[in-house]
Amino acid sequence: MTYRIDCLQYCNWSEDIFRQMREGGLDAVHVTISYHENFRETVLNVEQWNRWFEQHPDLIMKGRWASDVKLAHDTGRTAIFFGFQNPSPIEDDIGLVEVWHDLGARFMQLTYNNQSLLATGCYEDEDPGLTRMGKQVIREMNRVGLVVDMSHSADRSTIEAADHSERPIAITHANPFDWHAARRNKPDDVIRAVVQNGGMMGFSIYPHHLAGGSDCTLKGFCQMIADTAERYGVTHFGIGSDLCQNQPDSVVEWMRVGRWTKEIDYGEGSAANPGFPKQPYWFHTNADFPRLEEGLKEVGFNAREIADIMGDNWFRFFEKNFVPSDG
Amino acid sequence: MTYRIDCLQYCNWSEDIFRQMREGGLDAVHVTISYHENFRETVLNVEQWNRWFEQHPDLIMKGRWASDVKLAHDTGRTAIFFGFQNPSPIEDDIGLVEVWHDLGARFMQLTYNNQSLLATGCYEDEDPGLTRMGKQVIREMNRVGLVVDMSHSADRSTIEAADHSERPIAITHANPFDWHAARRNKPDDVIRAVVQNGGMMGFSIYPHHLAGGSDCTLKGFCQMIADTAERYGVTHFGIGSDLCQNQPDSVVEWMRVGRWTKEIDYGEGSAANPGFPKQPYWFHTNADFPRLEEGLKEVGFNAREIADIMGDNWFRFFEKNFVPSDG
Numbered sequence: 248m249t250y251r252i253d254c255l256q257y258c259n260w261s262e263d264i265f266r267q268m269r270e271g272g273l274d275a276v277h278v279t280i281s282y283h284e285n286f287r288e289t290v291l292n293v294e295q296w297n298r299w300f301e302q303h304p305d306l307i308m309k310g311r312w313a314s315d316v317k318l319a320h321d322t323g324r325t326a327i328f329f330g331f332q333n334p335s336p337i338e339d340d341i342g343l344v345e346v347w348h349d350l351g352a353r354f355m356q357l358t359y360n361n362q363s364l365l366a367t368g369c370y371e372d373e374d375p376g377l378t379r380m381g382k383q384v385i386r387e388m389n390r391v392g393l394v395v396d397m398s399h400s401a402d403r404s405t406i407e408a409a410d411h412s413e414r415p416i417a418i419t420h421a422n423p424f425d426w427h428a429a430r431r432n433k434p435d436d437v438i439r440a441v442v443q444n445g446g447m448m449g450f451s452i453y454p455h456h457l458a459g460g461s462d463c464t465l466k467g468f469c470q471m472i473a474d475t476a477e478r479y480g481v482t483h484f485g486i487g488s489d490l491c492q493n494q495p496d497s498v499v500e501w502m503r504v505g506r507w508t509k510e511i512d513y514g515e516g517s518a519a520n521p522g523f524p525k526q527p528y529w530f531h532t533n534a535d536f537p538r539l540e541e542g543l544k545e546v547g548f549n550a551r552e553i554a555d556i557m558g559d560n561w562f563r564f565f566e567k568n569f570v571p572s573d574g
Numbered sequence: 575m576t577y578r579i580d581c582l583q584y585c586n587w588s589e590d591i592f593r594q595m596r597e598g599g600l601d602a603v604h605v606t607i608s609y610h611e612n613f614r615e616t617v618l619n620v621e622q623w624n625r626w627f628e629q630h631p632d633l634i635m636k637g638r639w640a641s642d643v644k645l646a647h648d649t650g651r652t653a654i655f656f657g658f659q660n661p662s663p664i665e666d667d668i669g670l671v672e673v674w675h676d677l678g679a680r681f682m683q684l685t686y687n688n689q690s691l692l693a694t695g696c697y698e699d700e701d702p703g704l705t706r707m708g709k710q711v712i713r714e715m716n717r718v719g720l721v722v723d724m725s726h727s728a729d730r731s732t733i734e735a736a737d738h739s740e741r742p743i744a745i746t747h748a749n750p751f752d753w754h755a756a757r758r759n760k761p762d763d764v765i766r767a768v769v770q771n772g773g774m775m776g777f778s779i780y781p782h783h784l785a786g787g788s789d790c791t792l793k794g795f796c797q798m799i800a801d802t803a804e805r806y807g808v809t810h811f812g813i814g815s816d817l818c819q820n821q822p823d824s825v826v827e828w829m830r831v832g833r834w835t836k837e838i839d840y841g842e843g844s845a846a847n848p849g850f851p852k853q854p855y856w857f858h859t860n861a862d863f864p865r866l867e868e869g870l871k872e873v874g875f876n877a878r879e880i881a882d883i884m885g886d887n888w889f890r891f892f893e894k895n896f897v898p899s900d901g
Contacts, residue, residue, distance in 0.1 A: 287614065290673055291669070294667070297672050346624075351676065
């Protein structure tokens with residue numbers, strides 16, 4: 248078994264991009280279907296995806312279970328798995344956790360930069376950890392098979408989530424803080440808390456998460472992967488590229504600002520650099536995915552390790568964590 | 575294979591009723607989860623069922639596919655299939671048809687007594703037939719595997735739905751008009767249009783649909799079934815008892831009035847008899863289901879025919895019509 252999986256993208260989806268997924272040999276992609284959208288708005292995003300599944304049955308299919316990754320692979324398509332970067336789709340209603348799992352959601356971030364009803368985001372000054380509702384929702388997510396994703400959460404909240412959760416959690420898209428001191432990257436104790444409970448982290452190629460930013464080289468990125476794998480064990484890591492291909496800058500503004508402020512918040516950007524950052528030369532589209540394998544080979548990984556990082560680790564994680572705890 | 579299936583109930587659900595389902599040997603029940611509720615309100619009803627599934631895993635389970643009837647049978651439980659008596663859960667959004675199929679809905683009436691966005695109800699003075707949106711929604715229901723149910727629809731609309739639909743449709747709960755001239759019962763040309771396209775009708779035990787009302791005897795009911803089976807063929811019929819056990823009269827008022835009028839509408843009742851009618855002595859709870867078999871035997875059905883009427887016909891219908899047309 249060798250699968251290619253990207254565990255986080257939010258592109259301006261089109262037939263072109265679906266064709267690039269096929270060109271890049273992606274068997275599965277975890278796509279974001281909510282940043283700030285409430286329940287009904289996120290359902291509209293599901294409806295949009297259903298139209299794409301109907302219009303492009305030769306390129307993509309809805310992903311629900313790990314077995315769909317295999318099915319997609321065997322039929323030359325890419326399985327699309329849904330996730331949220333914010334718990335806004337469950338609003339204040341824990342019953343929506345199971346409803347969303349039924350609708351195909353497989354990852355939910357407990358926060359997106361800000362404090363949520365569940366936990367604290369990585370841009371808040373204070374991090375009081377999991378809330379009362381947060382603990383209840385994690386238990387319910389564990390029960391139904393919706394994975395806790397702490398990519399945009401603050402550190403204490405993330406460590407508490409990893410400990411409180413009875414099933415492994417994920418950081419779908421981030422890099423080690425020790426490599427590049429960005430607010431979204433994760434310090435040693437956070438990574439340890441996640442991986443020691445069987446959790447996974449996906450390496451991000453979003454320039455603000457890279458040492459050197461847009462100028463980060465493929466070799467530099469892959470050397471970081473090698474160093475991280477050596478430190479924590481290769482089995483806990485995959486790719487979560489955070490590819491936001493073809494999105495206008497109004498979208499990164501929506502991600503950062505949503506409806507929570509009337510002012511501009513630059514997030515990881517700045518007044519001088521408010522839009523999407525320029526991608527590194529070696530990763531512009533899904534078709535560039537095979538390049539990562541070349542880079543990993545160059546820094547000394549063997550074929551088995553490369554396959555694990557490129558998708559097989561995520562595949563095993565999907566196998567264990569998407570099914571209900573009683574199923 | 576011998577399954578017992580009731581293809582329409584709307585009880586005031588409780589553990590007692592779930593135990594009576596087991597006592598009556600029901601392998602599957604199609605339950606109404608919306609009369610007038612909009613999308614979000616109907617999702618709340620799904621959430622309530624999810625709690626019951628969680629609380630009573632030894633008695634009931636969620637039904638999605640015909641195979642779940644078998645699974646329920648083999649594990650001594652009753653599979654619960656969701657349906658709507660009104661298209662209100664899709665509001666004005668055709669994309670919600672597939673969303674609802676994902677959430678487990680398997681039957682949707684195009685109307686409940688009144689004109690809807692899709693077709694005409696059986697209490698309107700005029701029946702102009704399927705609307706533009708109605709035709710589109712039937713096609714979408716055919717695609718995803720959501721069965722068109724015309725129990726509360728007007729006759730022309732029903733015949734047009736049977737003809738327009740590329741897959742068989744259902745009248746889950748009604749009786750022949752020729753037996754009892756109630757507005758909700760179905761004349762010969764309607765029954766013919768439904769069954770000649772492979773459709774099914776479930777016999778109702780709701781007193782307003784019975785010749786003699788609450789005083790209808792088991793023998794009279796079963797003789798009607800025998801006459802109907804002889805006229806149209808036994809393979810097209812099952813039970814849709816319309817059991818509304820333990821419901822307060824405020825619920826039948828909600829069914830009839832919803833939010834569409836400020837006046838009282840008595841529907842099949844009257845000012846003198848505004849509440850739920852008294853059940854016939856031979857059918858009060860799910861535990862009475864085996865009595866129907868005795869009654870069917872008495873009017874001359876053989877064991878195979880009894881099994882077909884008591885559930886196997888519905889089972890075969892579920893097998894064919896709950897799956898997507900491309901699956």
